[in-house]
Amino acid sequence: MAEQQIPSASMSHLSIGEVLAFLLEEFPDVTISKIRFLESQGLIDPERTPSGYRKFYDDDVELLRCILREQRENYLPLRVIKDRLDSGEIDPTTEIPRPSGIKNIPDDGAGTDALFAHTAASHANATNAGESSVDHRQAPVHDPIPTDALPTDEPTAKAPPTPTPTIPAPNLLPGVVLTKSELCSMAGLDAAEFDNLESYGLITSLRGSSGIYDEGALDIARVSKQFLDAGADARHLRGWKVAADREVGLFEQMIQPLLRQRNPQATGQARQHLVDLDQLGGQLRDALMQAAMRHHFED
Structure with a gap:
């Protein structure tokens, strides 16, 4: 997608509304509130006029594009993006593409498969759309990914689906x-x-x-x-919410005697008791579900 040309410095700065207009073609979901939120999180720092209006220059717009691309293409949380911008690992001024998902994932490797799958799916969508332009820049090469591991926009059939392995998703810090x-x-x-x-x-x-x-x-x-x-449907899932609220209410009643003591030791015991109760609750739910579904698996 060809990017709109940003006015040169001789045309002074851009307002936040003008910046939004330049970004919408590539990022249809971006809003003025999103740009303000990125500023509140310290990722961008536009100048201000004496009356408080934001002043965006070329570098500010390119930085915004870089941040939005990292979110969309690599699913990076804002804190990670900020850290990597500050350290220079992410450079908004370069046009050379980095291998998606290799340098931009947590050290424990969480989410690697999901990022690789996203890259492959984007390439497949571009091919199917009949794009004829050739990118002569070197692109990252990854191992082939099974077709059934790629994300799809096709609606799921109403028949009971066959369970498939879940692709690990990037964790939020x-x-x-x-x-x-x-x-x-x-x-x-x-x-x-x-x-x-x-x-x-x-x-x-x-x-x-x-x-x-x-x-x-x-x-x-x-x-x-x-x-x-x-x-x-979402209304079907409401039952889990109601059951969880009732379970938490019961647990809170059971730890009240400890909380009334108002001392650090009792508070610590109450928290540990909550952990134990939660584990017991999970075991009971599993046992009840197994008992209720057993007849489906009997010959």
């Missing part, structure tokens, strides 16, 4: 927050699916905020997406 568009991108949800899950209370924003989500919401969104692809 503790403390990193996401906007709605970022969460949808990382979980594979479209806007309608997200809105349905949120309307039934499965996905909730952080307390005291609107439209900001944490790693817990991302975990729920990813699991919910798999249920949706299997043919369930």
